[in-house]
Amino acid sequence: MPELPEVESLRRSLLPYILDQKITKVEVLLPKLVSSKGTARQESSEKTQEFISGLENSQIKKLTRRAKNMIFELDTGGILLVHLKMTGQLVFKDKNHLITGGHPIQDSETTLPNKHSYVIFHLENGTLYYNDVRKFGYLLYFSSKIKLDDEEHFGDLGMEPLEESFNEEEFKKRLKTKSGNLKKLFLDQKVVVGLGNIYADEVCFTAGVLPTRNVKSLNDKEIKKLFHAIKIILVKAVDLGGSSIANYLLGDGSRGNYAHHHKVYGRGGKPCLVCGNTLSVTQLAGRTTVFCTVCQK
DNA sequence: CTTTCTGTTAGAAA
DNA sequence: ATTTCTAACAGAAA
Numbered sequence: 001m002p003e004l005p006e007v008e009s010l011r012r013s014l015l016p017y018i019l020d021q022k023i024t025k026v027e028v029l030l031p032k033l034v035s036s037k038g039t040a041r042q043e044s045s046e047k048t049q050e051f052i053s054g055l056e057n058s059q060i061k062k063l064t065r066r067a068k069n070m071i072f073e074l075d076t077g078g079i080l081l082v083h084l085k086m087t088g089q090l091v092f093k094d095k096n097h098l099i100t101g102g103h104p105i106q107d108s109e110t111t112l113p114n115k116h117s118y119v120i121f122h123l124e125n126g127t128l129y130y131n132d133v134r135k136f137g138y139l140l141y142f143s144s145k146i147k148l149d150d151e152e153h154f155g156d157l158g159m160e161p162l163e164e165s166f167n168e169e170e171f172k173k174r175l176k177t178k179s180g181n182l183k184k185l186f187l188d189q190k191v192v193v194g195l196g197n198i199y200a201d202e203v204c205f206t207a208g209v210l211p212t213r214n215v216k217s218l219n220d221k222e223i224k225k226l227f228h229a230i231k232i233i234l235v236k237a238v239d240l241g242g243s244s245i246a247n248y249l250l251g252d253g254s255r256g257n258y259a260h261h262h263k264v265y266g267r268g269g270k271p272c273l274v275c276g277n278t279l280s281v282t283q284l285a286g287r288t289t290v291f292c293t294v295c296q297k
Numbered sequence: 298c299t300t301t302c303t304g305t306t307a308g309a310a311a
Numbered sequence: 312a313t314t315t316c317t318a319a320c321a322g323a324a325a
Contacts, residue, residue, distance in 0.1 A: 002305090036305085084304090085305050087303090134303095136305070137305090141302065188306090197303090198304065244306085265304095287305095288302085290302085
């Protein structure tokens with residue numbers, strides 16, 4: 001499910017519960033998820049063994065994020081990389097608490113593991129479940145950070161919008177090297193990371209720029225508005241714990257609330273909340289895209 | 298019942 | 312080189 005705000009919210013919510021915990025045992029119930037990323041994955045017993053033995057008996061020292069990837073850094077120098085893709089979920093359960101994140105499923109608060117729990121990490125004080133209804137996600141083990149860099153896993157990724165280094169000049173510079181429509185630019189992660197279908201549309205609306213616009217046609221004022229919209233929207237979404245649905249919970253038991261702030265996502269055909277004009281729907285870069293032809297130019 | 302849609306992205310096809 | 316399409320899969324909605 002997650003775009004940057006959801007992954008970041010999940011990271012923050014898990015942090016206090018898993019930091020400094022030792023992984024005592026790892027169960028892999030769907031081996032292809034730990035073998036590689038991409039389509040047509042084959043399960044590999046070698047990879048599975050490497051994954052399990054690499055992680056067992058190590059301690060989680062850091063939990064960080066790059067784009068929509070979650071990165072567990074271990075005391076051994078090893079790295080666990082998790083990408084939730086569409087429906088991945090990391091849920092931590094201990095005797096007293098249950099923290100869920102990612103794409104929620106009906107009974108995740110009461111029953112764990114459930115039929116979609118495919119990788120299970122037993123920690124000293126609880127259990128971390130990786131659930132994934134559509135099985136698109138992946139969990140990869142690297143024996144070192146060097147190894148992770150070598151494989152160029154994050155090769156083409158663009159700027160991190162929540163970092164200090166995300167500045168207007170650099171954003172403009174990178175954007176100017178691109179062509180094609182704005183929606184595509186936001187979805188492909190090469191200039192700026194973290195936007196998905198929801199936030200791409202929300203950013204375009206807030207900036208007052210049509211997602212159909214060719215990047216080449218944007219003037220400096222529009223680029224500035226887009227830059228600020230990205231920052232404002234992502235910061236606010238993280239503040240509110242992300243946009244998920246149903247029983248998405250944060251570490252303190254509160255719920256992600258940004259979905260109530262969506263102006264265009266999921267509202268095609270309904271009146272624009274600002275001007276009342278009927279919101280348009282089209283396909284762009286293969287994804288449903290919603291916008292207001294009055295508020296966006 | 299069938300068909301369509303869905304928060305992602307790698308890799309193939311064009 | 313660059314852009315678009317499809318596959319990976321399951322389930323909810325229409």
